[in-house]
Amino acid sequence: xxxxxxxxxxxxxxxxxxTRYQVSRSLLDQFPNSMLSKSASEQWQKDPKSEIFIxxxxxxxxYVLDYMRDGKVDVPTSQTKASILAxxxxxxxxxxxxxxxxxxxxxxxxxxxLEFRENVLKKKHGATLAKFVLDELSKEPHQSLKPGGTKTIxxxxxxxxxxxxxxxxxxxxILEANDLLKNGGLKIKNLYMRxxxxxxxxxxxxx
Numbered sequence: 001x002x003x004x005x006x007x008x009x010x011x012x013x014x015x016x017x018x019t020r021y022q023v024s025r026s027l028l029d030q031f032p033n034s035m036l037s038k039s040a041s042e043q044w045q046k047d048p049k050s051e052i053f054i055x056x057x058x059x060x061x062x063y064v065l066d067y068m069r070d071g072k073v074d075v076p077t078s079q080t081k082a083s084i085l086a087x088x089x090x091x092x093x094x095x096x097x098x099x100x101x102x103x104x105x106x107x108x109x110x111x112x113x114l115e116f117r118e119n120v121l122k123k124k125h126g127a128t129l130a131k132f133v134l135d136e137l138s139k140e141p142h143q144s145l146k147p148g149g150t151k152t153i154x155x156x157x158x159x160x161x162x163x164x165x166x167x168x169x170x171x172x173x174i175l176e177a178n179d180l181l182k183n184g185g186l187k188i189k190n191l192y193m194r195x196x197x198x199x200x201x202x203x204x205x206x207x
Contacts, residue, residue, distance in 0.1 A: 012040045013051040019058030020051065027068055034092040060087045068093060072100040081185060120180050129177040133188065150189065 010025040014036070028037040043052050054061075063084050067073040075084050081101055088095055095101060120130045136153045174188045181187060 012043075014061070015051045015053045016056050016061040017054070017058035019061065021061060021065065023065065027065075031068060031093060036091055038092075056087065056090065060084060064088055064091055064093065067095075067101070072102070074102045080183060082182070119183075123180055127177075127180060129173050130180040133177065133181065133186070134184075137186075 011022045012025060012028065014021045014023060023036070025040065028034070028040050031037050039052050039054070043050060060079060060083060063073050063075065063079065064087050067084075067088060073084065075081050084101055085095065085098075088101075117131065117134050120127050120134065123130075133153060137151065178188050
């Protein structure tokens with residue numbers, strides 16, 4: 001459906017997965033190469049009063065609009081940064097700076113941390129090392145690790161989840177743990193040897 005206000009601005013109605021959003025043409029015109037702008041233009045020529053249906057997640061679409069309006073968006077704990085970036089890519093919205101999509105995931109509240117940790121423990125592969133990383137992070141205030149920030153955690157042969165001192169097997173353990181940690185906006189970035197050769201260091205980043 002399209003409405004024209006007394007000021008002459010035009011509103012486009014998108015039905016995204018069953019949820020309706022009204023968006024001004026002036027906002028869409030700021031993104032002329034986006035799928036949204038192109039869809040509105042095509043529909044306008046056919047039937048300006050009809051709504052445009054898009055088979056996507058209706059909840060996530062609100063964060064796409066937030067980014068279009070403000071040039072940035074804070075992703076809530078109910079979503080993941082990767083999912084919002086995927087939606088922006090699908091709709092053809094270029095993200096110039098990855099940090100403009102901020103994720104303050106479950107580690108930023110104690111209840112969120114405990115829930116995320118519990119879900120990690122239900123998994124079979126990578127859960128032990130992932131739990132160790134989460135427990136090490138929980139020893140400091142959750143806000144101490146900001147989006148894009150890193151923290152180094154030292155692990156030894158006694159660390160749960162490290163299969164051996166074979167580097168390949170250590171890297172396999174990290175891959176398994178990262179598969180779980182990514183849902184909390186975390187990633188183990190680096191593995192390096194620390195002298196004397198009884199420790200490995202792993203650098204954890206909050207995405």
